[in-house]
Amino acid sequence: MSRLIRWLPLLLGLGLLLLLWHALTPAQVDDEAGLNRPLPELTLTTLEGRRLSTAQLLGRPFLLNVWASWCANCRSEHPLLLEIGQSLPILGISYRDKPAAARAWLESAGNPYQLVLDDGDGALGLALGVVGTPESWLVSADGRLLARHRGVLTKEAWQRRFLPLLERP
Numbered sequence: 001m002s003r004l005i006r007w008l009p010l011l012l013g014l015g016l017l018l019l020l021w022h023a024l025t026p027a028q029v030d031d032e033a034g035l036n037r038p039l040p041e042l043t044l045t046t047l048e049g050r051r052l053s054t055a056q057l058l059g060r061p062f063l064l065n066v067w068a069s070w071c072a073n074c075r076s077e078h079p080l081l082l083e084i085g086q087s088l089p090i091l092g093i094s095y096r097d098k099p100a101a102a103r104a105w106l107e108s109a110g111n112p113y114q115l116v117l118d119d120g121d122g123a124l125g126l127a128l129g130v131v132g133t134p135e136s137w138l139v140s141a142d143g144r145l146l147a148r149h150r151g152v153l154t155k156e157a158w159q160r161r162f163l164p165l166l167e168r169p
Contacts, residue, residue: 039064039143040127044117047099052117054124055143061166062089064137065113065153066125068097069105071133077152078109084158085112088166092116095125095133138162 043053065081067074081090092113094102099118106116119125128137131150138147146165149157 035145035148037145039139039145040124042124042127044119044124047094047103047116047118052115057091057115057139058141058143060089060141061146062091062114062139063162064091064093064139066093066095066119066128066130066133066135066137068095068133069101070097073152074134075109077134077154078112080153080155080158081112082110085114089114093119093124095119095130096122136162138165 039054039057041054043051045051063081063084084090090113092115094116097118097120099120102116102118106113117124122130128135128145134152136149136153137145140146147161149161
């Protein structure tokens with residue numbers, strides 16, 4: 001019994017450390033969830049006030065990027081989006097943001113998007129299963145969701161997960 005009492009503080013400390021490690025370690029997010037299904041059919045308004053259905057976006061592959069002007073991580077990936085936008089159309093979803101704030105931020109940082117949809121109420125984000133910003137999807141010409149990346153899109157993730165899908169016939 002005295003041996004157990006002697007080891008009890010150490011065991012409790014290790015248990016507490018294990019709990020803290022589990023609580024502070026980011027959960028593995030399944031980037032494959034929701035793939036190979038069609039882009040949800042919705043009608044949204046662009047930042048310029050034009051009504052547009054998601055069906056009108058089809059015809060060629062594009063990158064769909066969920067972002068917000070208040071999102072610090074979105075700012076981190078912005079230079080890469082400016083680069084990608086030179087060779088692939090990027091459609092932005094301004095997620096739970098104010099249109100004026102989104103427009104102002106794009107004017108100051110540069111606009112990589114061919115079109116920006118205003119998802120102020122989060123309806124499209126909800127339909128896509130967005131868990132936060134930023135999040136990027138590769139969409140085929142016929143509207144299938146081919147690849148997904150949650151979090152800051154890096155050059156490595158772009159080259160490893162997205163680019164090979166664009167290079168396939």
